Amino acid sequence: MNISEIDPLELAHKRPDWSAVEPLTKGQKSGFLLFLAALLAAVVVAPVRTAQILVAVCTAVYVVMTLYKFLVIGKSASPKAIMRFSAEDIAKRDAAGDWPVYTILIPMYREPETLKQMIGALEKMDYPADKKDVQFLLEEDDDLTLNAAAQLQMPPGFRVTKIPESFPRTKPKACNIGLHLAKGKYLVIYDAEDLPEPDQLKKAVLAFEQSPENVACVQSRLNYYNPRQNLLTRWFTAEYSAWFDLQLPGLAALGAVIPLGGTSNHFKTDILQQLMGWDAYNVTEDCDLGIRLGRAGYTTRMLETTTWEEACSVFRFWIKQRTRWQKGYIQTWFVHMRKPFLLLRELGLVNFMHYQLLVGGVTFSVLVNPFFWTMALGWFIFRPEGADRLFPGPVFAAGAFCLFVGNFVFVYINLLGCCKRKWDDLMWASLLTPVYWMMMSYSGWRAFIQFFRAPFVWEKTQHGLAKTTGGAK
Amino acid sequence: MKRRLAFWLGLAVSAVLAALALIGIFRGGHSGLLYAGINGICREILRGSTEGRQALVGSCWHGPLPTLFALPFMAVLDGYWGFFGCLAAQFAALWLMLLGVGTLAPRNAVLRFGLQIAAVAAVVALRNCVDWHLGMSLALGLIAVLIRALWDWTVRGGAKSVVGIGFSSALLLWCGAQFFVPVAAALLWMLLVALRKCDLRCRMQAWFLLGCGPVLYVLAVWMLLNRLVMNDWIYFMRSYRLGSVAEAFHNPGNVRDDIKTAHWSCKCIEEYVKAKSQYARVFVVGYAGLDLLRHYGVHDCLTPNMDLHVGDLRYAYKGQHLFVLVPKPEGIAKFESVFWRYPDIYTRGAERLLLDRDFADGWRLFEVVAAPTQEQLDEWN
Numbered sequence: 001m002n003i004s005e006i007d008p009l010e011l012a013h014k015r016p017d018w019s020a021v022e023p024l025t026k027g028q029k030s031g032f033l034l035f036l037a038a039l040l041a042a043v044v045v046a047p048v049r050t051a052q053i054l055v056a057v058c059t060a061v062y063v064v065m066t067l068y069k070f071l072v073i074g075k076s077a078s079p080k081a082i083m084r085f086s087a088e089d090i091a092k093r094d095a096a097g098d099w100p101v102y103t104i105l106i107p108m109y110r111e112p113e114t115l116k117q118m119i120g121a122l123e124k125m126d127y128p129a130d131k132k133d134v135q136f137l138l139e140e141d142d143d144l145t146l147n148a149a150a151q152l153q154m155p156p157g158f159r160v161t162k163i164p165e166s167f168p169r170t171k172p173k174a175c176n177i178g179l180h181l182a183k184g185k186y187l188v189i190y191d192a193e194d195l196p197e198p199d200q201l202k203k204a205v206l207a208f209e210q211s212p213e214n215v216a217c218v219q220s221r222l223n224y225y226n227p228r229q230n231l232l233t234r235w236f237t238a239e240y241s242a243w244f245d246l247q248l249p250g251l252a253a254l255g256a257v258i259p260l261g262g263t264s265n266h267f268k269t270d271i272l273q274q275l276m277g278w279d280a281y282n283v284t285e286d287c288d289l290g291i292r293l294g295r296a297g298y299t300t301r302m303l304e305t306t307t308w309e310e311a312c313s314v315f316r317f318w319i320k321q322r323t324r325w326q327k328g329y330i331q332t333w334f335v336h337m338r339k340p341f342l343l344l345r346e347l348g349l350v351n352f353m354h355y356q357l358l359v360g361g362v363t364f365s366v367l368v369n370p371f372f373w374t375m376a377l378g379w380f381i382f383r384p385e386g387a388d389r390l391f392p393g394p395v396f397a398a399g400a401f402c403l404f405v406g407n408f409v410f411v412y413i414n415l416l417g418c419c420k421r422k423w424d425d426l427m428w429a430s431l432l433t434p435v436y437w438m439m440m441s442y443s444g445w446r447a448f449i450q451f452f453r454a455p456f457v458w459e460k461t462q463h464g465l466a467k468t469t470g471g472a473k
Numbered sequence: 474m475k476r477r478l479a480f481w482l483g484l485a486v487s488a489v490l491a492a493l494a495l496i497g498i499f500r501g502g503h504s505g506l507l508y509a510g511i512n513g514i515c516r517e518i519l520r521g522s523t524e525g526r527q528a529l530v531g532s533c534w535h536g537p538l539p540t541l542f543a544l545p546f547m548a549v550l551d552g553y554w555g556f557f558g559c560l561a562a563q564f565a566a567l568w569l570m571l572l573g574v575g576t577l578a579p580r581n582a583v584l585r586f587g588l589q590i591a592a593v594a595a596v597v598a599l600r601n602c603v604d605w606h607l608g609m610s611l612a613l614g615l616i617a618v619l620i621r622a623l624w625d626w627t628v629r630g631g632a633k634s635v636v637g638i639g640f641s642s643a644l645l646l647w648c649g650a651q652f653f654v655p656v657a658a659a660l661l662w663m664l665l666v667a668l669r670k671c672d673l674r675c676r677m678q679a680w681f682l683l684g685c686g687p688v689l690y691v692l693a694v695w696m697l698l699n700r701l702v703m704n705d706w707i708y709f710m711r712s713y714r715l716g717s718v719a720e721a722f723h724n725p726g727n728v729r730d731d732i733k734t735a736h737w738s739c740k741c742i743e744e745y746v747k748a749k750s751q752y753a754r755v756f757v758v759g760y761a762g763l764d765l766l767r768h769y770g771v772h773d774c775l776t777p778n779m780d781l782h783v784g785d786l787r788y789a790y791k792g793q794h795l796f797v798l799v800p801k802p803e804g805i806a807k808f809e810s811v812f813w814r815y816p817d818i819y820t821r822g823a824e825r826l827l828l829d830r831d832f833a834d835g836w837r838l839f840e841v842v843a844a845p846t847q848e849q850l851d852e853w854n
Contacts, residue, residue, distance in 0.1 A: 077633065380701070382813050385782050393519030397544060404694050408687070415682055419632050424679040431682075 241417030284328020801835030
C-alpha cells in the first residue's frame, strides 16, 4: 500500500463523534456556559448555600475516590489481576509450532541518539527474527533521525516509514500509518527510549492465545530504569509502580475499562484496524483507545512483563509531559461524554462508573485539590469567620476522613508499589508524595487552560536525560 | 453461593445479637448513660461544635473509631434505632472480619456464631467499664485480623501480612488508647521476626514503613488533633488519669497544684460574673481556654470558644449577659486564632468588648456590650 493512499485521520473523518477533532461540541459548549452562568447566579443569590453545596459535592467525590482506590488495590492481589507465564510455558509454546508475525511500531521525532539503543533492544528480543516486523515511524522533516537511520545497518525485518508532513503532528497520526502498513497478526508500540524485557512478545502471544476472543489488548507493565537520578524520578517511579503494578492489575481483575499506558500495549491488529486505530487529535490517544475498546465490547488484560523507560528528570519537562497527559484525559472525557446515555449503554453501568472515576474523577481531584488544601491550611491557621459554615457536620466528618485517611491511603499505595518492585530505598521519597501532588495540580490547571486554548498542541517528552539505564532489572 | 449465604446469615445473626446486647445493656441499668453518651457525642459532631470535636479526638469514653463508626447510624436513624443499627453493624463487621481471617477463625459456622456470642457476652459483662462498651466488637474483630496477619508473617513472611499488621494495628489503636501496649507488642514482634529471617532482614526499612507506618501515622494524627482541639498533644493518653478528674476532686490530696489553681480560677470567675447577673455566661477563648476548663468540668456558665465571633455569640445567646475571657498572649498562647483576628484585644479590647477586670495567670475578662447608640456616640464625642 502506498503511504499517500493512507488516511491517518480515518477515525476523525469517518467517526468524528469518537474523535477529539472538535474538542467540545456545540452542545457541550452551551452546557458548559450554562453551568458557569448558573453557578455565577447561585453565587450571587445565595453564596453560602452555593459554597456549601460545592464543598459537599467535592467532598463526596473525594470519599468515593478514596473508597474506589481501596477496592482497586484490594483486587490487585487477585489471581485474575495479571497474566503470568514462566520460561517453561514459553518453551512449551516454542515446541508447539511457529510464532505469528509481530509488528512493532516505534514512533520517533528528533531522537537520533536513541535509535541505536532501540535497535539493539529489539534485536535482543527473544522472538524469531523472521517474524519481527519493525517499523520506525519517522517524520519527513526530521532530518536528524532520518540521517542517523540511514547510517545504520538495519537488521532484516526492520524498516523506516516516512510520515508525510501534515496537521496534526502527533504520535497517533504516525502510528495510524504504521498500522495500515502492519504485516503482523499482533502489534505493539514502543517509545524510542524503551527497553522491553526480551521475552515480552512471546508472553503477549501466549496471553492472547489463552484469553477469550474479546481480549483485544494486553498491557505490559511500565517502569523506569533511572529511578534514583533525583527526587523527581523517585516520585515518578513510585507513582508508576503503584499505577502499573497495583492499580491497573486491580482494574483488570474487576473487568474494568483500562486507560492504556503510553507504550507496550499489544493489540490484535485486525481489531485495531476495525476500530480505525488511534485518534490523531487526542494527546493521550492510548487512554482514549482503551475506552473505545471497552465501548466496542473488547477487554484488556495485564501481562507480567516490564518495559523499562526513562523517567523525566527535569521539572520543566515533567510539567510539560504531565500537562499533555492531563489534557488528554480531559479531551477523552469530553469526547466520550458527548452522548452519556449511549456511553452508559455501551459500557454498562459498572464500567461507566469506572470510566467516570478513572478519567473524570482523577482530573477533577487534581483540579480541586489546591482549593481544599488552601481551605484546610486556612482553617488550621487563621480559623476565618464563617469557614465552619461551609462544612456542616456530616461534610466535616467526610472531609476529615478524606484529609486524614484518603491522603494517607494514596501515599501508602505508592509505598506498596515500591515494595512490590523491591525498590525499598525509594520508599522514603514516597512519604513526600504530597509535594508531587502539588506539582500535578499545577500541571492539571495548565492542562485545563491549554485544553481551551491549544487543544492539539503536543508537548513532546524530552528523552535522553537519564544518566543511567542501570535500574532496569 | 456459600459465601453469599454466610454473608446474609451473618447479617441476620448480627441483628439478633445486637438486640440481645441492647437488652443486656438495658437490664444492666446503663442504657441511659451509654445511649445518651454516644447520642450526645454524635449530635455534637454533626453540629460541628467544638465539644463534638473534643469528644471525637480527646474522649476518655470512646476511641475515635467506634465514634466514627456510630456516627452515620446516629445521623440517619432516630434515637434508639440508631444505637441498635450501630451495634448490629459492629457485629456484622466482626462477622466479616472473622470471615476474612479465614483459616485462623474456626471454619465451622457454629463456632463462628459462638465467637460472636462471646463478643456479646463480653459487651454485656463489661458494661460497667464505660470506655469498653462501644468498640468492643470492632476491637475483637481487629484483634483476630492482627493475630492472623502476625501468624502469616511469622510462618510465611510477605508484604500482604505486613499490610494486614499495619492496618489492623492502626485501627485497633483508634479503638482506644488502652490498645497501645498490645499494638506496640505486635509491631515489635513483626520487626523481631524480620530480624531473625535472612530473606526478610535485608528489607527492614520496607517492613518498617509498611507495618509501623499506619500506626505511627494514626498516632501522629491523633496527637495533632489533640493538640488542635484539646491543647494537649497527648490528652488522649492522659484522659484516663485525668478522667478521673471527678475522682481527683473526691480525693484532694492527690490533686496536682495546677489543677487546683485552674479550678480555683474558674470558680472565682464564675462567682464574679454570677454576682453581676444571674444570666451571665463567659466564653473562655482558644485552646488555652480548653486547658483551663479541662480541670473544672462541665459548667453552664463557662463555655469554651475557639473562634470568637462576637456578632454570632450575641445572636446565639440573646438576652444573656455575655463575657469573654482572654489569655495573656504569651508563650504558645500568642498563636491563638483570636490574636490573628484581634491583634490588640488583650491590651485595647475590640469592637463591642469592654475591659472588665484581670484574673490570676493573666486571664483578662471583657464584657460583650451592645453596639452604642447614636446618643452614646455623641456623648462620648
